[in-house]
Amino acid sequence: xxxxxxxxxxxxxxxxxxxxxxxxxxxxxxxxxxxxxxxxxxxxxxxxxxxxxxxxxxxxxxxxxxxxxxxxxxxxxxx
Numbered sequence: 001x002x003x004x005x006x007x008x009x010x011x012x013x014x015x016x017x018x019x020x021x022x023x024x025x026x027x028x029x030x031x032x033x034x035x036x037x038x039x040x041x042x043x044x045x046x047x048x049x050x051x052x053x054x055x056x057x058x059x060x061x062x063x064x065x066x067x068x069x070x071x072x073x074x075x076x077x078x079x
Contacts, residue, residue: 003029 005013005025013028022028052058 003025013025016022016028017024022031
């Protein structure tokens with residue numbers, strides 16, 4: 001696949017490579033694709049949550065906060 005990076009991104013691409021964050025342009029493009037896929041998955045998850053709420057399948061906020069506190073405490077207890 002031939003790909004041309006728009007000229008307004010040249011400096012950014014060169015900087016990312018010179019800083020050692022990526023080995024080459026292909027790695028940057030792959031990371032961009034990975035981020036687009038992650039964003040699309042996040043959007044789908046958010047929509048699924050909205051659909052559940054619209055269907056009356058929500059969880060009470062006090063339960064959510066209690067579970068978050070338990071998980072945070074468990075994470076700190078492992079340290």
